[in-house]
Amino acid sequence: MTGGQGKRSPSEKSVPATPASELIGRLRRVLRPEELDCACRETLDGALDRFDHLERRREARRRLSSARDHKERIAALLSFLSELDSLTEAESDRSVFEEMALLFVEIARSAEAGAASLREL
Template sequence: MRAVLSGANLDGHCLEMLRSTFDRFLDLETRRMSKRLLTGVRHQKQRIAALLGLLSDLDQITETETDHTVFVEMALLFEEISRTATVAAASLREVDVVKANETPPVDGLKIVPSQWAPHCANGK
């Protein structure tokens, strides 16, 4: 988008106004994406806390446990914690990318500049 703005036939004031608007938009979009990702991470944290609560039963299990399904259930809880933590870690890494103003690649997406020109464009 910046390349399109730089190549546009706009006077200095108009170009600066568009750049400023574009920068504000990027800032708001960065904040929106970061907030959404952090909300998801907090949800994952709550999920892990709930799973840890279910694992508290592990303290009462002994080596003489006769119900062997208990061990399978506990193993599944640990696996779910692992998956949940992996999702949360990926989201936190994405927040870092967003905050660094890097745009993650989106396959097949091409931005086509419009034919719109503001009233302050040269010759208009």
């Protein structure tokens, strides 16, 4: 953990802290008084470390799922955008161009949100 909250395994150093991880750090400070015997302290530390690891994995799965959802949204929007191929500059209903522009905007928003989810991993 950071800030003297305990030790973290080397594989966890690159994993960002989650709200649950921060809570675990606070719990560790409260539940781990110095007078605990070594066996009890090791058991508590092990349990808190396992819980922290599970919470980090759960959060990583949620973020990856979010990125996949954005990918699916982009794929659906691209199917609507394929209608652009059948349009010409002589289109009488000019609002169709605004609708296509909005599809591009929505694709960009989903791409940004998907990228943000992946960066948080």
